[in-house]
Amino acid sequence: MKIIELTGSVSLRRDVESGTSEQTKAVKSVIEQVQTEGDRALRTLTERFDGVTLPRFTVSEDEKKEAYENVSDRELSALRNAIRRIRAFHERQLRESWFFTEEDGTILGQKITPLDSAGVYVPGGKAAYPSTIMMNVIPAQVAGVKRIVMASPPGKDGKLNAAVLVTAQELGVEEIFKIGGAQAIAALAYGTETVPAVDKITGPGNIFVALAKREVFGHVDIDMIAGPSEIVVLADETAPPEYVAADLLSQAEHDEMASSVLVTTSKALAEKVKEEVEKQLDSLPKKDIATSSLENYGAIYVAQDMAKAVEAVNELAPEHLQVMTEKPEMLLGKIRHAGAIFLGHYSPEPVGDYFAGPNHILPTNGTARFSSPLTVDDFTKKSSIISYSKEAFARDREDIMTIARLEGLEAHARSIEVRNIKGEESK
Amino acid sequence: MKIIELTGSVSLRRDVESGTSEQTKAVKSVIEQVQTEGDRALRTLTERFDGVTLPRFTVSEDEKKEAYENVSDRELSALRNAIRRIRAFHERQLRESWFFTEEDGTILGQKITPLDSAGVYVPGGKAAYPSTIMMNVIPAQVAGVKRIVMASPPGKDGKLNAAVLVTAQELGVEEIFKIGGAQAIAALAYGTETVPAVDKITGPGNIFVALAKREVFGHVDIDMIAGPSEIVVLADETAPPEYVAADLLSQAEHDEMASSVLVTTSKALAEKVKEEVEKQLDSLPKKDIATSSLENYGAIYVAQDMAKAVEAVNELAPEHLQVMTEKPEMLLGKIRHAGAIFLGHYSPEPVGDYFAGPNHILPTNGTARFSSPLTVDDFTKKSSIISYSKEAFARDREDIMTIARLEGLEAHARSIEVRNIKGEESK
Known part of the structure; x- marks a missing residue:
């Protein structure tokens, strides 16, 4: 050094690595194929890229059981202890909805709602990381995400890595698909006959996975593109x-x-x-x-x-x-x-x-200047709550109309003006 | 209906509107020009796009004073009341760093730090919205961002809209630049001789502004691309x-x-x-x-x-x-x-x-499924804090090495193994 x-x-x-234009083109084509042909495309692409023909993408009960046989007691115990600590830390990140009231009856606040669904991509092959599953799945579970879907590329034997499969089961992940690469990201973003579309996709991957995440971003949310x-x-x-x-x-x-x-x-x-x-x-x-x-x-x-x-x-x-x-x-x-x-x-x-306990998915490339570790927050979203009382409305209506007209938005002013503030009880 | x-x-x-390929090309070229030529590019581009030759991009004290003359007392009072309410709401969003301890001396937590700097883009021309400035600047100020830089395109007279300029002053924004379009976004992202580079750029704009924000994303953070x-x-x-x-x-x-x-x-x-x-x-x-x-x-x-x-x-x-x-x-x-x-x-x-009080910058296009209003959180970032005690380290070292080796990362295991856990006092 x-x-x-x-x-x-x-x-x-x-x-x-931001990908060559050939790679970008290849990824776009894979996404289009999955969007138009669904499962059929997944089958073809898995044959092409993973070199294996799968009768189905789901993991059988036998495969699930078998995975446990390939993980030692020492390993299983270490994985369980890690899960326990990581969950305990993330539980402290959970935030409640909050509101405050004003004396006139106005209520303002912020509602926190978990995402409906999340997809976790787990790289396969030699670099099979059980810790990655924990770090992606646990914050989503703690947030209250109801549907968590996992995708990971099958090995040449058509199976998933045993430690990965055991970790997923220990976490209680039920929907596991043997699909990898850009095709997995496309399936999670748009859905196919067997793979459900999710609201957010997280997890690391090779350049094709990274490019695919960038492509589907906006249609669904993604975590960061890690460097x-x-x-x-x-x-x-x-x-x-x-x-x-x-x-x-x-x-x-x-x-x-x-x-x-x-x-x-x-x-x-x-x-x-x-x-x-x-x-x-x-x-x-x-x-x-x-x-x-x-x-x-x-x-x-x-x-x-x-x-x-x-x-x-x-x-x-x-x-x-x-x-x-x-x-x-x-x-x-x-x-x-x-x-x-x-x-x-x-x-x-x-x-x-x-x-x-804290998450190992962290901002790279100097983005720690403005980004954060993956947290429970990333699997929730906020909605503002505005409940104005008639009294507050009457007090502020002139100000609101003044600003609306200053901005040249007359219909905004009229939506205030139309409201009767005399007589009648308030809602 | x-x-x-x-x-x-x-x-x-x-x-x-996602922009034509011509628009994307034009925006890329503008960004490159600003990156290589700095202020000189800004001057040329402002002449071309805004049709005005500016001796300098900053706002003079005279212009600032004059703006107040073009805003009525009624308007000023409405703006001030709005600022007060919006600030009061956002102050409730501010989150503290937190930590917890374990009996063995371990400390785990999450440090919240404001971004160093933020840039706010404010559209100009007919659609000059003082409320936009409030909704972008207030959460940044409440978060504790030290340097807030505003950019807005000059009118044909080389001036900014009076209500915009008054609102910026009421908020205490000191660095205001008369620059618009993609060139403003480029200047805020990369900096020039007179415009400082910032960590995050927020605020709405036309298609060129939106495309430029998408281009610089990653180098700096941005808020959403609004639909x-x-x-x-x-x-x-x-x-x-x-x-x-x-x-x-x-x-x-x-x-x-x-x-x-x-x-x-x-x-x-x-x-x-x-x-x-x-x-x-x-x-x-x-x-x-x-x-x-x-x-x-x-x-x-x-x-x-x-x-x-x-x-x-x-x-x-x-x-x-x-x-x-x-x-x-x-x-x-x-x-x-x-x-x-x-x-x-x-x-x-x-x-x-x-x-x-709540922010009016909100997720559009169905992204409320996974995105949130602009909040104080968006102007802070988190850092995980991990302070393990020697006792905790001794307890968990076997588990950590087991998982590291299960993942095939021997040097990870050795960074645990190398640490002496017998004798000596702990740090």
Whole structure:
């Protein structure tokens, strides 16, 4: 890793795959096919892209049971504990509808309603992540979404990954479809004979899934289009270099475009971390990916003082920020932009990726400047409530008509004027 | 207006202008020009599109003072009262950061931070809406956004609309630029020598503004891309037909593509409203627009009973819903999808457009199924807080490593494994 003296402003190098025009064209064509031909298109596309002919897209009871046989007791217990903690955290995010009254009888407020339905896309193949299902499904369930539909591409054997299937069952997801790629997104957005159309689609995926989500956005809601994963570790001389190095590497193994950055006030730590990274890198199964990621998107910045270091963190606006300083909580007020903030030496990112409770679906590419982790809020919507009393109406009618006419909207003024404010009882 | 017997499912006819490919190309070119040439491009483009050569884009103190001379005391007082009520409502939306602790010392939570900056676009020309400024600026101010920048196209005289300029001053907006169209959106997204780049751009505009917002989305955040405005009135026989007619017309005057729909259980009301609409239409200044709007996008549905009527409302998922029934509050629990819900006979839409307090920027085109009014939340973002104690870490480390390895991410497991859990005090 390069050690760089922090002088001016900094930014992560963020190359986002936005898809070639061929890919975009292919995705549009897949979506059209699914819209016009429904299940028949899904069958053909699954044969073409997943290389498997499925008699049906649903998961049989036998397959569901079999999945449990391929997950150890240790694994099952870990998954259950994770679900419990993640659910407990998200339950605290649930918001109630609220209102307030005015003495004249007026009621104003905000009604919170869960979405009717949500679709969760779960990538398949080698990168089958049970944690992804938890992080998408749990907030939707806590929000009160009645219908949660899951789609995931089948393997060559026509089956889903066992851990994925077990996790879905543990969560109580009942509608599971073996469909992947852009065709899955199209089916969830527009519906087919067997797949129900949903109101919102969340979950990660490859470039085709990402492009398809972008295409259907507006017709349905989507979560963010995630970029490559990022970590910034902010550390002083109290941080153990072997911890810092391991944490940087845990990000680097994700993806060749993943970014791992250390910002520190300690030149000594910088050098020790550099050494440790090289040492630990050697024995990693995903050594090649991590090496390439660190080379292109990794860096160690040495800052003059903590104020400058924190300012660099805010400029980076990272997805994950680990604060490994003597008193990390004292810096919390200065940190303006980060998707998730991990404090202290015993809060490495994997604690949050899998277990602590908060969501691991986080804003990337500097969008932490204006976006948030996935939350229960994302599976609800608000409606304003306006119940004006006759008394309030009588008091404010002149003002309302004045503004309507100032804006040149006479019919607006007349909808006020037409209302009788003398006599009769109010409704 | 057509009276239609409600039988099967219903939907609003929603034609959304999504722009021609020429328009998209023009907008892309404008954005590129602003990105590369900055102020010089803004000057050229303002000459071309607004037909005016400006010595500078900022508003002089003289212009600011002069604006007050063109707004009457009555108008000023109405604007101030509206600002007061809208601010009071939005202040109730402000959310605090929260956290909870576990006995072992773990702290988990959610930090709420205002965006650093926001840009508000305000359309100019004939459609100069002071209420738009309030509805965009107030939630940003309440959220705590430090830098609020406004852009609005200059008139042929090189000036801004007086009511717009007065409202901006009343709100305390200090950075006001006389720039319009796609070039204003580009300037706010990327910054120029004089215009600062912001984190989020909100506010309505013509097709070029909408396309430009779509283009810069991702680099900055945007609010929704609004479609034509919609109202649905849900009424029983207690609703005064002249009120209902006036309310339908207030929506219809907005735009030829605006949609005004009555859903009622009363055949008698349906017929009386139809008559009233024709009667009231005649004297409206915007008669032509309203007539065309009602013809193409207006309808009166007569439902068999209230349950069917409410189901139709949920299918329509309207931007504005007025409930004019005997006990409107009894229906609130059944209404799942609507941007704003106006209850009772004295809550016509203009009360909410200008004055009651809730935001008038609402989801259109059926997106009330999954989107919300503009709120203070939209000008803040969340960061997850994860501070695990050494004790919690020791308890959960096996589970975390198990899941990491189940997902094939060895470096994740090692970032747990490397941490010493014996001896030493915890951080």
